[in-house]
Amino acid sequence: MKIFEELKARGLIAQVTDEEQIRDLINNGGARFYIGFDPTADSLHVGHFMALCLMKRLQMAGNKPVVLIGGGTGYIGDPSGRTDMRSMMTPEIIQHNSDCFKKQMERFIEFGEDKAIMVNNADWLLKLNYIELLREVGACFSVNNMLRAECYKQRMERGLSFLEFNYMIMQSYDFYYLHKKYGCNMQFGGDDQWSNMLGGTELIRRKLGDDAYAMTITLLLNSEGKKMGKTAKGAVWLDPAKTTPFEFYQYWRNIDDADVMKCIRMLTFIPIEEIDEIDKWAPERINEKKELLAFELTKLVHGDEEAKKAQDAAHALFAGGGDDSNMPTTELSDVPAEGLGIIDLLVTCKLAPSRGEARRLIQQGGITVDEVKIEAIDHVITKDALTAGVKIRKGKKVYHRAVIR
């Protein structure tokens, strides 16, 4: 099976500008494609992960990826899929985030001579001169058309600033620039980027008369139609310091029944034939599927060893027995001789965001320490116990260990 057919079978392809051409191009390794990443945070998250996987798949098929860091577009903020304006980031933050992205990406994509390259659109966007830009590319955009784009339509009611309105033009300019400078002939992106991407192909055609292509990746939505990779605490990050491998593993382990196969197909590198076999498993094996998904993804992001640790920890906690030393741990220091109150402990371990919340958790019987339910809000954990390490459980499935360093 060729790469295009594989992507299709995995359900990754959402929209394409020209199916025939794109199939030819990527199946024969002729694509020099780019994907843009806006440095809105200091770590990549699950949404980016899909794009990275796609890059990797295409790279394995002989195509050349261009990673575009939106250091310049970050100054503007993409209004697509948002109902509010992004807060403007300072140049320092943008730079910091870009650096973090690069580090993380190097784990997935091979960079180097004749392989993948990484560019930052700050390098050309920041130098643009307003009047020149208007004359050069402004003439190629129809405001009528732009306003018809779905992403702007949604914003018409709530207000869209001129700053954000220009995001499409900047993104289109990127494609145009990369096409001229690196011969980039294709752009990939999330499905919410579709209109921005079309802007680029249009610009290239008008300015240079060249054909360029665009393809969008299906957004990873759960069965409720919401974007996946978000939890109450925010995004599921790829940075182990922000989302531990164990938490990452658990996120996928706890996925809805209805979403398991879709995620295995879209996110893992398991050969499609095997996936078809897994799909035929008896319904009772649903939990095996979830484990498989969780393990595969943790392995991709954090490596084999961390994935095994996360799985062991999960087995230890939920199935009993096994080694539980890999669960998320908080190392305490400066513990007074009389020990630590349970409320303080919960807050320092970040199991509760505030003391009031911690109090509530205990009152509702949601906290156990070393498998003993805590009834009193003034319960004290002794220093000796903490030195040995205690296992705190919040609710049914949040486990945490606290130990004195």
Added chain:
RNA sequence: GGAGAGGUAGCGAAGUGGUUAAACGCGGCAGACUGUAAAUCUGUUCUCAACGAGUUCGGUGGUUCGAAUCCACCCCUCUCCA
């Protein structure tokens, strides 16, 4: 620049001088049931040294014994006009 309508908790949305830490819905968290799932039911949902106290209704001042609620100025959004 002008006229009108708005800005209330994570979100949506009531409230238009004291009984309001603010109805209701969603979301979140916890309990029950289960399969570490969903659905359902129950509780809970600003903070803290917690039967008490502190700080909240775009911002800053003012009126008042008392303000989310009245007044002034400012900021932001929407609709219409220029």
